[in-house]
Amino acid sequence: MSTATTSAPATATDPATTPSTRGLVEITKVRKSFGATEVLKGVSLTVEPGGVAVIVGPSGSGKSTLLRTINHLEKVDGGFISIDGNLVGYEVRGNRLHELRGKEILKQRTEIGMVFQNFNLFPHLTALENVSEAPVVAQGRSKDEARRRGLELLDRVGLKDRADAYPRQLSGGQQQRVAIARALALDPKILLFDEPTSALDPELVNEVLDVIRELAKSGTTLIIVTHEMGFARDVADTVVFMDQGQIVEQGSPEHIFTNPQEPRTRSFFSKVLEPAFNI
Numbered sequence: 001m002s003t004a005t006t007s008a009p010a011t012a013t014d015p016a017t018t019p020s021t022r023g024l025v026e027i028t029k030v031r032k033s034f035g036a037t038e039v040l041k042g043v044s045l046t047v048e049p050g051g052v053a054v055i056v057g058p059s060g061s062g063k064s065t066l067l068r069t070i071n072h073l074e075k076v077d078g079g080f081i082s083i084d085g086n087l088v089g090y091e092v093r094g095n096r097l098h099e100l101r102g103k104e105i106l107k108q109r110t111e112i113g114m115v116f117q118n119f120n121l122f123p124h125l126t127a128l129e130n131v132s133e134a135p136v137v138a139q140g141r142s143k144d145e146a147r148r149r150g151l152e153l154l155d156r157v158g159l160k161d162r163a164d165a166y167p168r169q170l171s172g173g174q175q176q177r178v179a180i181a182r183a184l185a186l187d188p189k190i191l192l193f194d195e196p197t198s199a200l201d202p203e204l205v206n207e208v209l210d211v212i213r214e215l216a217k218s219g220t221t222l223i224i225v226t227h228e229m230g231f232a233r234d235v236a237d238t239v240v241f242m243d244q245g246q247i248v249e250q251g252s253p254e255h256i257f258t259n260p261q262e263p264r265t266r267s268f269f270s271k272v273l274e275p276a277f278n279i
């Protein structure tokens with residue numbers, strides 16, 4: 001016999017209990033050269049829906065290039081990338097891959113938010129206008145709706161009261177938080193961060209990392225390049241160590257930070273974790 005009850009178990013559609021089903025990233029044997037230099041040498045990586053992958057490695061190892069291939073800002077020379085099973089930047093016709101047309105690439109990119117080191121806000125638009133412009137232009141939402149959602153997002157990053165400020169009137173940390181709100185406005189499946197705090201004064205780093213920490217719990221897939229090792233250890237499901245265009249080793253933060261297997265990984269962390277960190 002069924003009776004009405006206030007303590008029914010959570011249903012499968014309860015967002016708090018349902019694992020994310022969108023935002024599966026599959027990178028398969030990706031190669032990329034600039035001129036004669038091969039900077040990605042067959043990189044394969046899977047990030048599960050809602051997963052948080054943090055990519056670390058020495059300067060020039062290919063971290064930014066890899067990130068940029070994920071939203072097709074860089075074209076790959078070999079291999080492929082898919083998101084939820086759909087190829088990024090290409091479609092299969094017959095037996096061959098054909099690059100998508102510009103308009104289709106832009107549409108695909110709306111599913112992939114990117115936050116850059118230098119914020120890249122539009123200087124002539126207010127914080128709110130920066131956040132609400134793309135949903136109107138790229139997704140055809142009404143201005144009112146985009147504005148309402150923009151205010152919600154600014155609230156989420158702690159900046160509702162600065163909605164009418166221009167980028168030049170905001171600190172670096174505030175600008176980066178606006179940039180994160182802007183990336184969220186298109187409701188992306190995936191968010192890519194390329195050293196989101198490295199242009200910031202040290203005292204502003206944490207306010208940005210705190211926002212990303214919150215996002216990490218939200219079910220959006222995050223792929224983050226950072227030199228902030230403490231943050232990486234906190235937030236990552238998977239830490240990926242790259243060197244010379246290859247993934248040398250990947251695993252849980254505990255594995256990578258305390259028990260790396262590869263000599264190159266050990267050597268890198270022995271330099272970057274000392275003397276600031278004790279592992």
Ligand SMILES: Nc1ncnc2c1ncn2[C@@H]1O[C@H](COP(=O)(O)OP(=O)(O)OP(=O)(O)O)[C@@H](O)[C@H]1O
Nearest residue numbers: 034035037039057058059060061062063064065066
């Ligand atoms: N547009 C480009 N043209 C030519 N070479 C490039 C280009 N972009 C990157 N490279 C080269 O590719 C290699 C990898 O660069 P990438 O920016 O991906 O490294 P990274 O790991 O992000 O380094 P960093 O930690 O310094 O940001 C470097 O040798 C770089 O000089």
Ligand SMILES: [Mg+2]
Nearest residue numbers: 063064065194
């Ligand atoms: Mg880089």
